[in-house]
Amino acid sequence: MAQAAIPQIVARRGGWRAALRRYAHVPLLTPAVGLTVAVFWVCMAVLVVMSVYPFLAAGTPRLTLAAWQRLLGDPYYWGVVGTTLRLAFVVTALALALGYPAAYAISKIQRPGWALAAYVVLFAPILVSVVVRTYGWLLLLSNTGVVNYLLRAAGLVREPIPLIFNETGIIIAMVHILLPFMVFPILSVVGQVGGDLKEAAMDLGANRWVTFRRVTLPLTAPGVISGCQIVFTLTISAFVTPFLMGGGRVQILSGLIYRDMEAVNLGFASVVALVLLALAVVILAASNVLARRAYRRAEVERA
């Protein structure tokens, strides 16, 4: 009987309806695959090619690792990588320090109207252009700006304190710009940590701190990690804010790219771009390992 069934299978597989069903995903996915490959992945390939074969540079184009050697062999550039990473870590940490309690507080607001207001105020800034928000911080932080005026008016300082043209200004503005991207994912998990779970923990004799540390924190870890990932990725590649707030003094990778694009040094710009990409990939991969552990712990706690 089994033998009899097999030729039927073969026969049925030839049916056009069956074939149509089997490949139904193909027309759905083709536009996205086509676009992503034809534009994005080709662009990535272009970067790699440019980094070793800078045919736009002056002189004879030839295969060369010179740009790579120049960057990787120079401690100065490692310093720039260091500054880029440091800025990204500081911004991420500060965004977390502000974003976590804020998200937690929003989840505690009882009146829906107020909660909505808090939502809107925290998220509306993403509707305002990055350029505008950076400009706003220039207005606030420059020597003749609002903060220094208030400090002087209050008699706290005599000379204006330099808040722009240095890392301080970049960090303040970046935290402001990226905070919503931290609060979003945290808020989405804080909301899911049910009150009954916490009550259960309290019931078991845990005090509030222990409850937070043993229940809330592990359960919100996935949100924290994805928030940190988003903020980190956006910070290391940010250009406009560091450029305008840094006064040309703070050297980061995206600034190098801009410099080399201006000097029509596309080979080196491509190398820097690829280094930036590699940093993003490595850091995200590392944090994904952390995330997976956190998920597993959260699953265990939830079960």
Place this chain on the structure above:
Amino acid sequence: MRPGRDPVRLALLAFLWLVVAFMLAPIVFTLVFAFSDASYLIFPPPGYSLRWFAKLFEQRALFAAAINSLVVATAATLASLVVGTAAALGLVRYRFFGRELLRTLFLAPLIVPRIAFGVAMLIYAVVLRRFGGLDSLFLAHLMVTLPFAISILTAALVSADRSLEEAAADLGAPPLVTFWKVTLPQIRTGLAVSGFFAFIVSWDQVETSLFLVKTDNMTLPVAMFYYLQRQQDPVIAALSALLIGVAAVGAVIAVLTVNPRDLQRVLSAGGR
């Protein structure tokens, strides 16, 4: 303990209001400076006037840039919704070899530094002889908005009830009708959210566009960026005030139209 008197809770709420003040500060003061009388940044403004708005309306390049941004952002949004919905359907509704690989392929642009992509896109556009055209900008923005749309719509489709689609098919609806009458209404919030995101991301794209625009044919944020490089007079503050006004209207519309519980569901799924 009554929640109102709980000191930890009060401290948390106080902190929240500080964060809110931090978020609003640059926006509020941008509005103040828009009405400043001085031509450079100084606080408090020596006087108030509307002259920067008057000057703003003479900046035809900025308005042309705004139109460009609007066209590109609208096109990128619609395209990422259409292409993204199809792709999300393909990823969610079918099992096939290489599905996870495809998902990675789609989402990869999210982690690629945008300025790096901008560099590559310049070369790409010049080779295709589309440098400076809105079409190459559109493609560049689409690469950035599409992953957002795919991830949000995938989450929306996963949480959509598959059996409703089966029910529709069972009642005689061909696939397209099923999609239109049953699937689409279910992922409405996902569509709204991803459309909103895509629009904002495209509208506010500087790093990717920077190298792609012609100097006389820019998008708004790039035009503002170059304007700020050249000149930091309150024209940009006046323009910002207008944009903030539009954003405020947008926020109000968003609040009134989107169901917060749906939003929460989609966002929490999208955060993964």
Place this chain on the structure above:
Amino acid sequence: MGRRIRRREFLKEGGKAGLGLFALAQLGGATLGLAQEAAAGGAERLTLFVWSGLNLPTVAHEVARFYMQNNPGVTIEVLEGQNFEVYPKMVSARKLTPDRPLVHFGYSNTQFTYQGDIDDMWESLDLRNIPNAANVADAYKRPENRGIGFSIAPVGLIYNPNFVREPPTSWADMWHPRFRGKVTSIKYAWYTNGLVIAARLNGGSERNIDPGFRLWAERANQFVAFANSNVEVRDLIVRGDAHIAAMFGGNALTWKEQGAPIEFVIPREGTIAFPLFLVVVKGVSAQQKRIAEGVINLILSERWLARWAALTYFVPTSTKVVVPPSLRGLAMYSPQETARAIQFDWATIARNETAWRERWDKEVVARMGR
């Protein structure tokens, strides 16, 4: 139930509107393509680049309009911008699509004119098509006529009199301790950031730049910030964030005229000469080149050079031009000043552009704040 239907209709209408917009965008792309096709054959369409800001673009617009009136069938688009924004894109276009330059011809500052020599960007001009070139002093003609100098922008020092009691007198004041943390400049602008002049005043030269870097490495904290444009330099000075900077005399005088608290001085070593050129970009067709030369001839005519000088305070290179009275009295435009102006070796600077940018970042910027 009414609500439902409304929502569905809304969805439908929204879909229609969306499709319409999309079609519109497509149409936009198509017309863009059509415009480009049209440029390829039939009527000529050229892009003329000019610097934005101040009154710099005015003459370009006026000349373009004048030329188009007299030559129907030719369209000249004026593209305003900064050399540093547009030049990289011009080079990319030249390398990748050699027959379709992004900009056909235009104004070019000293730095990018020489950079263009290295990148092989400029056509040799046929001076027979530019009779007015005969009036240009030989010093401003270029090898193989790859561009022609039409004006000079002398660079001196500016300061804010509200903060600076004793005006600077020498280029060396840029690195004098009394201006520590109060100097600004456009980044990598070798004519204003003091690198070349410091090398020259300390026993070096363009070919021996090390003394300049050595000096600035020690004095990195002279700089408060680097600006991205002339106007940003102005704002830094006006606000008092910076007190002095090197700047074009023309810009300084225009700002002062507009009421900014800015004074201009000629250092005792003299101004730095910064000639401005008109160039035609390689890749143009023979016909386009002839049109471009015609427009350049107009810009070099007495009428338009006088207009240029009056609008910008910059000194024309033509021997025939009547300098406006307002300019004649200014020290920096006196023949003596022009004669003793410091001439940089721009070819060397251009060859070292990338290396110097890197060294500047590594040896100077990296030391700031330490």
Place this chain on the structure above:
Amino acid sequence: MDVDVELREVSKHFGAIVAVDRVSLAIRRGEFFSLLGPSGCGKTTTLRMIGGLEFPTAGEILLRGAVVTDLPAYRRATNMVFQHLALFPHLTVFENIAFGLRLRREPPSVIARKVDGVLQLVDLPGYGGREIHQLSGGQKQRVAIARALVNEPAVLLLDEPLGSLDLKLRLAMQTELKALQHRVGTTFIYVTHDQGEALTMSDRIAVMNLGRVEQVATSQEIYARPRTRFVAGFIGEANFLDGRVAHAGPDGVLVAVNGLRVRAEAAPAPAGAAVTVSVRPEHVKLGVAADGAANRWTGRIEEVTFMGAVVRARVALDGGPRLVAELHNDAAAGLAPGAAVAVGWAAGHTVVLAG
């Protein structure tokens, strides 16, 4: 008799898993037919293949004589009532029911009439304007049935539609469904894992296990004459005794079980074959009631459980095997663990199963 649905050697593989294994069925017009089995037995997959929501890996499906094996759901004259109902939450009751009619472009007046009619039929007159979330569980159930029935399908497929209801409502709906089926006369194919439900409503039942059909028969026959040990065990309860056919003749059958000789009326196997003997607990008599039974032994009571209307007793026969007996409350007086008791049942109640 017309056959509405016919399955010929239908198999369905999901990767390496065989969900449905060479199933052949013929379901008659107007029949209330149940697919019964534990979860994972392939009954739902079979139903979905009939409805066109899944497609067989092998075999053919015929609907009123036409091959529909590869026809998608929207091209088939079947309609389904889904396990979780799958009512469209964004549409009203009326629009839910009218969904199929609108797709067929029926004129609005016809739609209104038909929807009203079917709402009457399921006893929900005037509910058309309601939102789905305003309905109770039972009401949703009726809407789901109405939505399917209004299309006048050749076959109505029901996938455990009563699973989510509480016991009382479920019992009421069972009766109602059966009555409804009588009224409309449509062929019903009903999937359930609840044997009581299947027995109550069905004209015929197909019992499925591990992707295969074990037996197709009427309720009574399935209960009285299970053909396999699985069927006997799944439908109701049964005592199983392994043995060997000792004698098979026109006068009856004798099966040797651990030295006991069990009488039965018929056997599926010749003398010498290994078989299983099955007897339902309610047929096992104890004490005086066992007097005169064809099978009669003595044993010892091990355990007595009071269960309301009935009492169950576990008895160890002197020959070794244990049996469970189910007695009526009043017949159980005096039974106590440890007591010796007579055990017996009629030969007609012995079911001999092959293997």
